[in-house]
Amino acid sequence: MTAPTTHSPEQTTQTSAAPFEERVDKISAAAYRIRHHALNMGEVQGQGYVGQALGAADMLATVYGDQLRYRAEDPHWEARDRFLLSTGHYAIGHYAALAEAGIVPVEELETYGSDDSRLPMSGMSTYTPGMEISGGSLGHGLTIAVGMALGLRYQGSSARVFNFLSDGELDEGSTWEAAMGAHHHQLGNLTAMVDINALQADGKTDTVLRTEPVTEKWESFGWYTQRVDGNDVGALLAAFDNAAAQAATVGRPSVILCDTKVGRGVPLLENREKAHFMRIEENEWQICREQLTAGYEGKASA
Numbered sequence: 001m002t003a004p005t006t007h008s009p010e011q012t013t014q015t016s017a018a019p020f021e022e023r024v025d026k027i028s029a030a031a032y033r034i035r036h037h038a039l040n041m042g043e044v045q046g047q048g049y050v051g052q053a054l055g056a057a058d059m060l061a062t063v064y065g066d067q068l069r070y071r072a073e074d075p076h077w078e079a080r081d082r083f084l085l086s087t088g089h090y091a092i093g094h095y096a097a098l099a100e101a102g103i104v105p106v107e108e109l110e111t112y113g114s115d116d117s118r119l120p121m122s123g124m125s126t127y128t129p130g131m132e133i134s135g136g137s138l139g140h141g142l143t144i145a146v147g148m149a150l151g152l153r154y155q156g157s158s159a160r161v162f163n164f165l166s167d168g169e170l171d172e173g174s175t176w177e178a179a180m181g182a183h184h185h186q187l188g189n190l191t192a193m194v195d196i197n198a199l200q201a202d203g204k205t206d207t208v209l210r211t212e213p214v215t216e217k218w219e220s221f222g223w224y225t226q227r228v229d230g231n232d233v234g235a236l237l238a239a240f241d242n243a244a245a246q247a248a249t250v251g252r253p254s255v256i257l258c259d260t261k262v263g264r265g266v267p268l269l270e271n272r273e274k275a276h277f278m279r280i281e282e283n284e285w286q287i288c289r290e291q292l293t294a295g296y297e298g299k300a301s302a
Contacts, residue, residue, distance in 0.1 A: 020237070026065060027066055027237065028058075028296075028299070028300075030064070030100050031061035031233065032057075032293075033096075033100055034057040034093065034096040034097055035053070035054050036292060037096035038050055038093055038096045039054075039285060039288050039292065040109060040110070041119075042280065042285070044114070045112065045121070046280065047278060047280060049089045049090060049092055049093075050092065050263075050269065051262035051269055051278050052093060053090065053092045053093030054262070055231070055261055056195050057096070057265070058231050058264075059193055059195065060096070062236045062240055063162055063164075063240070064098075066237060066240065067081075068083055068101075068162065069159070070130075072101055072102035075103055075130045078157075079157065081159050081160045082132050082160070083130075083132060084148070084164065085131065085132075085133065085141070086138065086139075086140065086142060086145075086163055087135060087166045087169065088122040089122055089135065090195075091119070091120070091128075092121070094131070095109060095128070104118075104128070104129060122134075138169045139169050139173075142165060142169075143174055143181075144163075146182050146185070146187060149161040149189050149253075152189060153187070153249055159189070160189045160190070162193065163192045164192075166194070166195050167195065167211065167214075171209045179223065183253060186252070186253075189248070190253040191240075191243045191254045191255070192254070193255070193256045194257050195230065195258055195260055196230070196258060215257060222252060223252060223255045224242075224243065224246050224253070224254040226239045226242060226254075226255070226257065227256075227258075227259070228257070228258060229258075229259055230259055231260050231261060236256075236258070239256045243256060263278075266288045266292050267291055268284060268288055
């Protein structure tokens with residue numbers, strides 16, 4: 001397995017002052033590397049939540065490469081922004097982003113899901129540097145994020161909290177209780193991002209429990225709400241810039257609803273029927289990497 005070059009910052013600050021097209025190119029390259037890492041990790045196990053990692057790569061690259069304040073060498077830096085992965089099974093994508101950020105060594109990704117690895121198949125804060133919470137049963141992340149954002153305010157911290165959710169989590173009542181709590185406490189330091197890939201374990205999201213019109217729902221809960229193509233880096237950057245402009249110690253919480261495609265960037269996997277938990281044949285992994293690279297290089301040269 002080969003890995004693309006990773007650019008790891010010694011200490012990351014927000015890069016929104018750079019020219020917009022430069023930012024788009026930088027994040028697009030990071031998203032490509034995150035996808036590449038996810039494929040390499042998936043090959044270790046021969047299966048897994050690879051489709052979600054590919055679909056969410058642009059979201060993760062945008063947050064870690066452009067928005068999040070952190071120190072790669074000090075994951076517990078007190079002034080850091082917090083990124084909470086509510087969807088613990090998306091850990092494969094998060095690990096790839098942590099490697100891209102320089103928090104986890106790229107070489108360590110090969111241990112994914114193995115005995116004694118710091119990178120278990122579901123996110124565990126006790127194991128992995130940069131993993132703020134443990135993920136398991138869905139619907140708890142936003143509740144924790146609300147408490148964390150409120151606690152940071154009481155401490156006088158300017159740090160922001162970013163919470164990654166899935167559209168399947170919108171089935172959970174606890175998510176909406178937390179949404180109400182965030183508005184009640186005017187947590188302007190909280191930004192939620194929802195991966196709307198229209199798929200969950202039991203089937204298509206709209207057949208399990210229809211949540212649309214989801215934009216109007218979040219707006220009615222008092223959140224500053226944006227809906228974008230979650231695989232369009234330019235649209236994501238603009239949305240996060242808008243959310244950052246809204247950020248305040250006291251103010252409206254923000255949510256960015258991101259429509260994504262499972263398996264994005266790898267046509268072989270984009271069209272796979274059973275895509276929630278993918279089983280990929282041994283001979284297909286290299287095909288996936290080749291398709292990913294061809295697509296990325298084709299866009300870069302267009």
